[in-house]
Amino acid sequence: MSAPAEPWVRQHIMRSSGPGRALTHAAVMAKRHLIQIPRIPELIVFATIQPIMFVVLFRYVFAGSIIVGANESYINFLMAGIFVQTVAFGSVATGIGLAADLQQGLIDRFRSLPMAPSAVLTGRTIADLVRNMFVVGVMIAVGLLVGFRPDGSLFGWISAIGFLLLLSFTFSWVGASVGLAVRSVEVAQSAGFIWLFPFTFASSAFVNPANMPGWLRAFVENQPMTQVVNAVRTQILGLSPEAARALSISEGAEWRALAWLLGILVVMVPLAVRLYRRAAARPR
Amino acid sequence: MSDHIPTSRGPAIVAHGLRKSFGDVVALDGVDLTVKAGTVFGLLGPNGAGKTTAVKILTTLLRADDGTAEVAGLDVVRRADELRSRIGLTGQYAAVDEYLTGRENLEMFGRLYNLPTDVARRRADELLAQFDLADDASRVVKTYSGGMRRRLDLAASLIIFPEVLFLDEPTTGLDPRGRLRMWDIIEELAAGGATILLTTQYMEEADRLADRIAVLDRGRVIAEGTTDELKAQIGGERLEVTVSDEGDLPRAVDVLRTHCGPEVQVDAERRHASVPVTAGARALAAAVRELDGAGIHIDDLSLHRPTLDDVFLSLTGRVAAPTEEEAAGDGGRAPATEGAR
Numbered sequence A: 001m002s003a004p005a006e007p008w009v010r011q012h013i014m015r016s017s018g019p020g021r022a023l024t025h026a027a028v029m030a031k032r033h034l035i036q037i038p039r040i041p042e043l044i045v046f047a048t049i050q051p052i053m054f055v056v057l058f059r060y061v062f063a064g065s066i067i068v069g070a071n072e073s074y075i076n077f078l079m080a081g082i083f084v085q086t087v088a089f090g091s092v093a094t095g096i097g098l099a100a101d102l103q104q105g106l107i108d109r110f111r112s113l114p115m116a117p118s119a120v121l122t123g124r125t126i127a128d129l130v131r132n133m134f135v136v137g138v139m140i141a142v143g144l145l146v147g148f149r150p151d152g153s154l155f156g157w158i159s160a161i162g163f164l165l166l167l168s169f170t171f172s173w174v175g176a177s178v179g180l181a182v183r184s185v186e187v188a189q190s191a192g193f194i195w196l197f198p199f200t201f202a203s204s205a206f207v208n209p210a211n212m213p214g215w216l217r218a219f220v221e222n223q224p225m226t227q228v229v230n231a232v233r234t235q236i237l238g239l240s241p242e243a244a245r246a247l248s249i250s251e252g253a254e255w256r257a258l259a260w261l262l263g264i265l266v267v268m269v270p271l272a273v274r275l276y277r278r279a280a281a282r283p284r
Numbered sequence B: 001m002s003d004h005i006p007t008s009r010g011p012a013i014v015a016h017g018l019r020k021s022f023g024d025v026v027a028l029d030g031v032d033l034t035v036k037a038g039t040v041f042g043l044l045g046p047n048g049a050g051k052t053t054a055v056k057i058l059t060t061l062l063r064a065d066d067g068t069a070e071v072a073g074l075d076v077v078r079r080a081d082e083l084r085s086r087i088g089l090t091g092q093y094a095a096v097d098e099y100l101t102g103r104e105n106l107e108m109f110g111r112l113y114n115l116p117t118d119v120a121r122r123r124a125d126e127l128l129a130q131f132d133l134a135d136d137a138s139r140v141v142k143t144y145s146g147g148m149r150r151r152l153d154l155a156a157s158l159i160i161f162p163e164v165l166f167l168d169e170p171t172t173g174l175d176p177r178g179r180l181r182m183w184d185i186i187e188e189l190a191a192g193g194a195t196i197l198l199t200t201q202y203m204e205e206a207d208r209l210a211d212r213i214a215v216l217d218r219g220r221v222i223a224e225g226t227t228d229e230l231k232a233q234i235g236g237e238r239l240e241v242t243v244s245d246e247g248d249l250p251r252a253v254d255v256l257r258t259h260c261g262p263e264v265q266v267d268a269e270r271r272h273a274s275v276p277v278t279a280g281a282r283a284l285a286a287a288v289r290e291l292d293g294a295g296i297h298i299d300d301l302s303l304h305r306p307t308l309d310d311v312f313l314s315l316t317g318r319v320a321a322p323t324e325e326e327a328a329g330d331g332g333r334a335p336a337t338e339g340a341r
């Protein structure tokens, strides 16, 4: 009996594996999420409205009563906190999206395909990076409208954006792990925010920690979010060492921020991939 | 759909002693299966029997606690990655992206099967046409009906002409028309030579589509064979007659006894008699002639072929699946979690 002819499609299957395949598949998945953004405009609209409200409220309600020091206006001080908060809160959407994929059985389908196991997660975290940067762009515009006048150099801005990108990528992996662990959209929503509140508000994002009680200050000044806010703030405002000190930013904030983010990333990536691999074995 | 050509002549699926527990729940309790290449195998069982668990193990999504399985000649654990480029899976609930169009979904899955972009696109168009979705290809799946989603879902599992196709309850949730249509599609795939393992709760469905059937109950295969073999286990066909006039019943019973056999069961109240027959159609014809010749008026005369419901009842003492009415009421209901986002 002669061998049957191969169906035409099979001859085109690329025998790829390893990092090449992981990258291609991550790009395919990122494209999936980017296509979705304009089709679910509610998501991006609310992701933008929330930080705009923060900017406006903090700018006009608190600006009069908060003196941050170093001759900086409150709006100038505030914006670094807003950028970091915006990006950090964006990680919740990563978790919600993955929980939805799990609930709808899409993850099962992906796992039945000859896919790199990391691609579903990498693709989503990269797409979330793009979305976050869009929102940050809107925030810069809103800030400029209400009096944000930063003095940072171009290099300062580039490195600040670099920090925000790394923050987005890192926290998306945290969000991904939360979503994969809780597996339900509703829980991913609340669980995703809960841990963010203390880290965001008990940080240097909105106020100078110098005015906090000692015990709180000890936490605030040593937690990662503060390091990232301080790094971004120093860069976009082009703070001199003295001005930085007046804002409770000790030297080397950039290095500490970098170390924290890379450290969290190194822990969260394998954790998320592990949770992903185990996803099918757990109840729907 | 004539291009599904099994590449090996051996069995397409072999499983030995598969076991799987979730905590205290034993989902599979030692399952053996052999599916010949180019045949349709029906895995039949009620809710919670372990059908989905078996499919997940065979499609590399889950690891069995114990036992081994090979699909298309590849071990499902050790050669999982290779295997994934040779199988197709349509899960119990349509797993397509709601916010992508039909075409975008198929192109995405094609790329994930490691096809180049242009090939993925060509194949997507081919499948969209084949499944009657070409006109809706540019609409987001969110706007699709349940039947369209199911067809798209099935199309996605056929992208690479899989050697073995797994369909987990392909018609659950479809209306009767959608179900008939899905049956036609599956029959066409089977006629094209595909090896298909499908699970179902519907006896009628397994009866119609499958060459061989395994009945799964509480994680065990309690019966296996061709439809005919299973039916033989509980006896073959019966000739059933209902007479118009109760007074004619004894004479009708005499006719059945002489022409069909001695074991006539009589239900006088319902003016009804039945008898097991071997050559069903011939016995039916003879009975019509004789009853007519004897001047007996009949309300109903029929040949009853045992359904797989009868098989299940006789094997387990329980009824297997929800009745068709219940199932119809269930139709279209999304899984509790679907649509959440």
Ligand SMILES: Nc1ncnc2c1ncn2[C@@H]1O[C@H](COP(=O)(O)OP(=O)(O)OP(=O)(O)O)[C@@H](O)[C@H]1O
Pocket: A280, A281, A282, A283, A284, B022, B025, B026, B027, B045, B046, B047, B048, B049, B050, B051, B052, B053, B054, B092, B201
């Ligand atoms: N991930 C899981 N975690 C815990 N229990 C599970 C899990 N998957 C299945 N089970 C249990 O294992 C048993 C078999 O489930 P399975 O989904 O394989 O059944 P099924 O035959 O597909 O049922 P259905 O017809 O309802 O789809 C059930 O008792 C189910 O509750």
Ligand SMILES: [Mg+2]
Pocket: B051, B052, B053, B092, B168
């Ligand atoms: Mg099932």
